Amino acid sequence: MLVLEDGRRFEGRAYGARGRTLGEAVFATGMTGYQETLTDPSYAGQIVMMTAPHIGNTGMNDEDMESARIWVAGFIVRDPSRVVSNFRSQRSLDDDLAEAGIVGISGIDTRAVTRHLRSAGAMRSGIFSGEDASLTAGEQLDLVRAAAEMTGRNLSGTVSTQEPYTLAAEGERVGSVAVLDLGVKTSTLRYLAQRGFDVHVVPQSITAEEVLAMAPDALFFSNGPGDPGASDRHVDLLRTTLRAGLPYFGICFGNQLLGRALGFGTYKLPFGHRGINQPVLDKATGRVEITSHNHGFAVDAPIEGVSDSSEGFGRVEVSHYDLNDNVVEGLNCLDIRAFSVQYHPESAAGPHDANYLFDRFRDMVLASKETEV
Structure with a gap:
């Protein structure tokens, strides 16, 4: 479940690691380059949503890392690739997210979320999966609203x-x-x-x-x-x-x-x-x-x-x-x-x-x- 601080909720499927993550929901419009996005330290503290619908088909490799680790707080995609097909690929995106402990969500209407963030602005959010998905809607929203805002943060x-x-x-x-x-x-x-x-x-x-x-x-x-x-x-x-x-x-x-x-x-x-x-x-x-x-x-x-x-x-x-x-x-x-x-x-x-x-x-x-x- 993706929960925004204004109360909007979007149900999807668990992707990457299972659990709970909190951060500022933002969207990235690149059709390619998700590995560079994930490993860019500038995304620390943010739950990043890719507006391109199909993500993960080129997998992950060691050459395109922009730092030593994945920095995003969470990851949102619409249609994750079920098959990795690229000669440079060494691992799947799903496996790398899970190994890094990055909680993600897939199968949601990313276009609808993007339109909402464009009109309402970037905001605090949370992804809840696994046992954390069983929290009540009110409990999840309270956790999101208790999270730190990006304004005033020195990271x-x-x-x-x-x-x-x-x-x-x-x-x-x-x-x-x-x-x-x-x-x-x-x-x-x-x-x-x-x-x-x-x-x-x-x-x-x-x-x-x-x-x-x-x-x-x-x-x-x-x-x-x-x-x-x-x-x-x-x-x-x-x-x-x-x-x-x-x-x-x-x-x-x-x-x-x-x-x-x-x-x-x-x-x-x-x-x-x-x-x-x-x-x-x-x-x-x-x-x-x-x-x-x-x-x-x-x-x-x-x-x-x-x-x-x-x-x-x-x-x-x-x-x-x-x-x-x-x-x-x-x-x-x-x-x-x-x-x-x-x-x-x-x-x-x-x-x-x-x-x-x-x-x-x-x-x-x-x-x-x-x-x-």
Whole structure:
């Protein structure tokens, strides 16, 4: 049974592990890429529903994991594949969910649930199967309404590495980058290494002084789950490193934290952007990119013109925005070396239209090093 906090109930079949799970119900519109979705740490604390009706036919493998484990709180599908048919498959989706203890549900009208979430917004929810399915409707609803809301939650400590580690640069070395792991994806680290960076991944608990003591050539903030409004310490860290002149690139959560560091606010979207086909305009080129998204919060900044940072970082402009709803999808600082995007240029899954942003970051770091010389 899927139970939403407004009392709506949807009956289906148990899928994956049996038991009870609670989280924020959201929908992802990608036709493919369910493995990357499941293993993206940004989905921690969320019960993810796939809008594509047929899920699981390509199974699961070790190559497409975006982290070491499945992070979703629960999984909702309409028609799970009964047969795995792909030459790269190593396991079935159902088996991986069960082994990871991820409670799921199948056989429900995902289109009806999606329409409801679009009108009512993302909300707390629960999946109840096995013995927990025998709880009364009132007991299940009470559990859902007692669960934590996403607003105000700081989840970076849940998903971040506890120990630092390093990926060596591939090809000609450009420099070193300190990556603050707020829920970083494997593909992001790989793209940075391919651009010639020694990638030093550090825990989210690191201090600004410790970052500067590493003497990296640049700083990168990753994607991650939770409310950017609850990450004051990371905002302070970023302000300190920006004032020290460290070049910066941020993705997703890293875009929201740059926005806050510059003096902008953030807010929760009604139902978020989660999918691999979001049209975004790059204002610098006039090019429309089809991009991969996974965010429930956004930066509150004017999409036209140039603003002055209230924190003393000079001029700032919105560099990208979503053509569906005008949500801010990128920030560019004109007087310091810092920029960010809300979406995922590493794709995984999704189109590769925005891979050039990693090249832009490399070029910015090289220009910074030339200036120092």
